[in-house]
Amino acid sequence: MxxxxxxxxxxxxxxxxxxxxxxxxxxxxxxxxxxxHAAFVRSPLAHARILGIDTAAAREAPGVVGVFTAxxxxxxxxxxxxxxxxxxxxxxxxxxxxxxALVLTEHRYQLADAAELVDxxxxxxxxxxxxxxxxxxxxxxxxxxxxxxxxxxxxxxGDATFDGCEAVVTxxxxxxRVAPAPLETRGASCAWGEDGRLTAWLSTQNAQIGRGAIAxxxxxxxxxxxxxxxxxxxxxxxxxxxxDEAIVLGWAAKRIGRGVRWTETRSENLTSMxxxxxxRQVVTIGGRRDGTVEAFRLYVExxxxxxPRAPFLPTLTELMASGVYHFPVVETESVAVCTTTTPIxxxxxxxxxxxxxxxxxxxxxxxxxxxxxxxxVRRVNFIRPEEFPFTTxxxxxxxxxxxxxxxxxxxxxxGYPELRAEQVKRRESGDVVALGIGVSxxxxxxxxxxxxxxxxxxxxxxxxxxxxxxxxxxxxGLATTLVMLLSDRLGIPMDRITLRFxxxxxxxxxxxxFGSRSLQLGGSAVAQAADKVIERARELAADxxxxxxxxxxxxxxxxxxxxxxxxxxxxxxxxxxxxxxxxPLSEDVWFADGKPTFPFGAHIAVVEVDTATGKVRVRRxxxxxxxxxxxxPLTFRGQRHGGLAQGVAQxxxxxxxxxxxxxxxxxxxADYSFITAAELPDFELVDSETPTTRNLLGVKGIGEAATIxxxxxxxxxxxxxxxxxxxxxxxxxxxxxxxxxAINDAKEAV
Amino acid sequence: xxxxEVNGRATAEEVEDRTLLVHYVRDxxxxxxxxxxxxxxxxxxxxxxxDGESVKSCTVLAAQADGHxxxxxxxxxxxxxxxxxxxxxxxxxxxxxxxxTPGMMMASVSLLNENPKPSRDEVRVALEGNLCRCTxxxxxxxxxxxxxxxxxxx
Numbered sequence: 001m002x003x004x005x006x007x008x009x010x011x012x013x014x015x016x017x018x019x020x021x022x023x024x025x026x027x028x029x030x031x032x033x034x035x036x037h038a039a040f041v042r043s044p045l046a047h048a049r050i051l052g053i054d055t056a057a058a059r060e061a062p063g064v065v066g067v068f069t070a071x072x073x074x075x076x077x078x079x080x081x082x083x084x085x086x087x088x089x090x091x092x093x094x095x096x097x098x099x100x101a102l103v104l105t106e107h108r109y110q111l112a113d114a115a116e117l118v119d120x121x122x123x124x125x126x127x128x129x130x131x132x133x134x135x136x137x138x139x140x141x142x143x144x145x146x147x148x149x150x151x152x153x154x155x156x157x158g159d160a161t162f163d164g165c166e167a168v169v170t171x172x173x174x175x176x177r178v179a180p181a182p183l184e185t186r187g188a189s190c191a192w193g194e195d196g197r198l199t200a201w202l203s204t205q206n207a208q209i210g211r212g213a214i215a216x217x218x219x220x221x222x223x224x225x226x227x228x229x230x231x232x233x234x235x236x237x238x239x240x241x242x243x244d245e246a247i248v249l250g251w252a253a254k255r256i257g258r259g260v261r262w263t264e265t266r267s268e269n270l271t272s273m274x275x276x277x278x279x280r281q282v283v284t285i286g287g288r289r290d291g292t293v294e295a296f297r298l299y300v301e302x303x304x305x306x307x308p309r310a311p312f313l314p315t316l317t318e319l320m321a322s323g324v325y326h327f328p329v330v331e332t333e334s335v336a337v338c339t340t341t342t343p344i345x346x347x348x349x350x351x352x353x354x355x356x357x358x359x360x361x362x363x364x365x366x367x368x369x370x371x372x373x374x375x376x377v378r379r380v381n382f383i384r385p386e387e388f389p390f391t392t393x394x395x396x397x398x399x400x401x402x403x404x405x406x407x408x409x410x411x412x413x414x415g416y417p418e419l420r421a422e423q424v425k426r427r428e429s430g431d432v433v434a435l436g437i438g439v440s441x442x443x444x445x446x447x448x449x450x451x452x453x454x455x456x457x458x459x460x461x462x463x464x465x466x467x468x469x470x471x472x473x474x475x476x477g478l479a480t481t482l483v484m485l486l487s488d489r490l491g492i493p494m495d496r497i498t499l500r501f502x503x504x505x506x507x508x509x510x511x512x513x514f515g516s517r518s519l520q521l522g523g524s525a526v527a528q529a530a531d532k533v534i535e536r537a538r539e540l541a542a543d544x545x546x547x548x549x550x551x552x553x554x555x556x557x558x559x560x561x562x563x564x565x566x567x568x569x570x571x572x573x574x575x576x577x578x579x580x581x582x583x584p585l586s587e588d589v590w591f592a593d594g595k596p597t598f599p600f601g602a603h604i605a606v607v608e609v610d611t612a613t614g615k616v617r618v619r620r621x622x623x624x625x626x627x628x629x630x631x632x633p634l635t636f637r638g639q640r641h642g643g644l645a646q647g648v649a650q651x652x653x654x655x656x657x658x659x660x661x662x663x664x665x666x667x668x669x670a671d672y673s674f675i676t677a678a679e680l681p682d683f684e685l686v687d688s689e690t691p692t693t694r695n696l697l698g699v700k701g702i703g704e705a706a707t708i709x710x711x712x713x714x715x716x717x718x719x720x721x722x723x724x725x726x727x728x729x730x731x732x733x734x735x736x737x738x739x740x741x742a743i744n745d746a747k748e749a750v
Numbered sequence: 751x752x753x754x755e756v757n758g759r760a761t762a763e764e765v766e767d768r769t770l771l772v773h774y775v776r777d778x779x780x781x782x783x784x785x786x787x788x789x790x791x792x793x794x795x796x797x798x799x800x801d802g803e804s805v806k807s808c809t810v811l812a813a814q815a816d817g818h819x820x821x822x823x824x825x826x827x828x829x830x831x832x833x834x835x836x837x838x839x840x841x842x843x844x845x846x847x848x849x850x851t852p853g854m855m856m857a858s859v860s861l862l863n864e865n866p867k868p869s870r871d872e873v874r875v876a877l878e879g880n881l882c883r884c885t886x887x888x889x890x891x892x893x894x895x896x897x898x899x900x901x902x903x904x
Contacts, residue, residue, distance in 0.1 A: 013840040016848030017832070020783025020823050023849065028780070108777065109768065183787045183795055183849040183883050233785070233849030234883050266788035475847030475884050634843045638889060642846065645886030669792035669881070677874040677887035682903070 046662020184233020276347020436721025470510025516701025
């Protein structure tokens with residue numbers, strides 16, 4: 001029986017539950033013996049000129065090995081773009097948390113003492129906080145520019161787009177800035193060997209991209225850089241590639257002639273790792289009173305933070321603007337600005353949660369305007385199954401989708417009519433605790449970069465397998481899934497298969513993990529390598545069995561090669577085939593055939609809102625997430641659980657906030673409302689599997705889907721709870737203060 | 751000089767006064783299973799047992815543990831056997847990246863010592879001081895229910 005589709009506990013877990021993972025800070029590598037500890041001195045101001053840096057006192061502090069500033073660095077970045085981010089700030093700082101100096105000490109505890117003694121003379125400049133300030137204010141972040149606008153895309157909008165619509169609604173929606181906050185902060189260790197090569201251990205999702213960045217940054221041949229990924233304590237998009245800090249550490253390791261090790265503090269992480277989201281959107285939706293939407297417009301204002309690290313975010317939001325709907329007219333435009341805040345980057349969903357929140361809020365507003373049930377308005381406008389493949393007005397080419405089917409499933413699982421009846425009853429009885437039901441139907445894009453992935457399968461002479469993937473398992477359970485996949489294809493037990501990844505000497509060419517791409521691209525790559533190995537083995541087995549390759553089959557039950565229809569006539573093992581193979585039985589592939597796929601689903605959130613205090617309690621989260629065939633339901637559900645939690649977190653709790661002077665006010669975990677177990681319900685998951693035709697496994701990505709679906713469902717549920725009070729919208733996070741304010745504003749408006 | 755029994759083994763080391771228990775365990779003894787996830791005693795990644803009760807070892811000085819017994823994740827199993835909490839975390843997929851896991855398991859052990867048959871809601875409240883970014887907590891709750899030999903719902 002095939003292992004595929006069965007619940008398999010993870011091969012990753014034994015170490016993690018006994019001695020714990022080996023993360024960057026845990027490394028006891030010989031090359032790191034005697035390594036110095038590193039800390040970055042970071043800007044306490046949002047915006048300032050640096051008049052001078054005095055490191056003399058710090059250099060004299062106990063245990064100090066070195067103190068370095070931009071003036072010491074003899075590595076340079078191409079700076080033809082005035083918005084180029086420096087390795088270390090030399091003349092100006094542009095956000096609280098920007099690195100200004102590097103301090104190296106013998107012992108960990110000496111770092112804070114020495115860093116405090118680095119005396120930076122700042123001349124404060126006005127902070128630029130928020131889109132309006134960036135566009136309308138007098139302060140420019142970068143000399144040599146005439147605007148803080150870093151990028152414009154899409155538009156212009158038509159003058160008559162909504163003419164003739166029976167109903168038109170427009171609304172401003174904030175998709176707030178949040179912190180990815182993986183439990184393991186960023187970290188890196190660097191050491192040069194006697195062979196003149198640099199080894200960098202990075203907490204990263206992409207060792208190979210990291211190697212490229214470090215080699216380019218240091219101006220050395222990539223062959224002289226080895227990046228090794230130890231266990232990674234969560235990434236969520238914010239650990240793609242290499243942080244600039246690792247390049248400075250690589251430089252410093254050479255300069256001091258010994259290894260260096262760096263682990264940032266949590267407070268440092270909350271200001272210096274990229275943040276996510278940070279959009280303000282204006283949606284306009286118009287159509288007929290029977291529920292048919294005729295035109296949709298999305299205008300996106302993207303706060304990029306101090307440096308434009310992620311220009312793809314607002315354009316990806318534009319690409320996915322119309323979601324699961326067949327709108328005849330879709331218009332999008334985005335404007336991205338720089339502000340004196342932490343740079344924005346990818347965070348679980350990266351552009352798609354923002355698109356989904358916009359269109360799903362718009363559908364709710366339209367439903368409220370025409371007095372129709374929000375689930376029904378959605379149904380009227382879905383792209384129908386027979387329309388696939390479907391190219392949206394924004395240019396996305398969707399593969400497969402069963403949007404009405406997943407909506408029906410989630411409505412049935414939630415008991416939608418009963419919930420509506422309970423809501424009516426509560427309203428009629430004047431219950432102070434209001435019931436809200438939020439519906440969200442979503443589609444997203446995975447493997448959207450379409451740049452392929454590497455996979456290699458070696459059959460060893462003892463019949464074991466060593467496989468290499470360019471993907472980067474770091475908690476998703478991908479190692480287990482890929483080993484299951486190989487076991488299933490090769491007929492070799494899982495415990496005889498070893499998976500290698502994350503070391504650029506072993507896997508020189510790869511893209512790695514982001515955008516929910518790993519199974520569809522990395523999985524397809526190792527599957528393809530296995531298939532090629534099988535074809536070569538068939539020839540070798542045919543020789544051994546003195547039969548035609550066409551008559552040879554692999555018995556998947558025991559991993560033996562045999563003559564078809566003559567099982568009793570003798571078999572040869574993988575081991576005998578591999579022993580005979582010259583060159584060794586190894587296939588290395590680049591799976592380049594992977595086009596983007598479009599997972600989809602429907603979520604219902606049920607919340608209770610105390611209208612006296614504004615406090616929201618999530619009572620239920622019901623989710624259908626369809627990413628094609630499920631290889632391991634255990635880890636598939638795990639990905640959905642985590643995604644759901646991060647969606648609820650953004651909808652109700654989390655915000656990375658600044659005061660008007662650009663000081664982050666949520667820069668510790670005591671201030672940042674990281675979601676806990678006590679704030680979440682058990683999740684109710686419903687299955688749905690619609691394959692894609694775009695890779696050989698038929699799979700789509702599941703890493704981000706549930707975050708994308710759940711965030712607007714929860715937000716919508718909060719608004720729905722208050723609909724009878726005249727509330728049409730509450731921005732995220734729907735904190736008690738905001739909810740209470742929305743209720744009071746609605747009362748005053750009456 | 752502090753004398754601390756760690757995972758049943760007597761240790762005695764000269765440490766700086768300000769040494770935190772978590773750094774004693776990690777850097778002095780080399781037991782790196784216990785992690786540091788924040789600097790405000792908020793995340794619980796560093797949770798260990800001190801005389802059988804869970805504490806956040808980033809907020810305890812090694813000196814305060816002088817003369818006491820500490821258990822870390824490395825000391826949870828015995829004689830090569832997994833502790834019921836370890837077995838349940840694996841069986842219920844109560845971990846993903848693994849970073850919060852040692853602390854989460856130690857907090858779970860402490861919870862079950864105090865309340866051997868908690869409800870799912872009681873588990874959620876008891877683990878409020880331990881943050882996880884990966885699992886959404888659902889399977890962590892299931893793991894604690896499993897470890898307490900109760901029906902795993904949800």
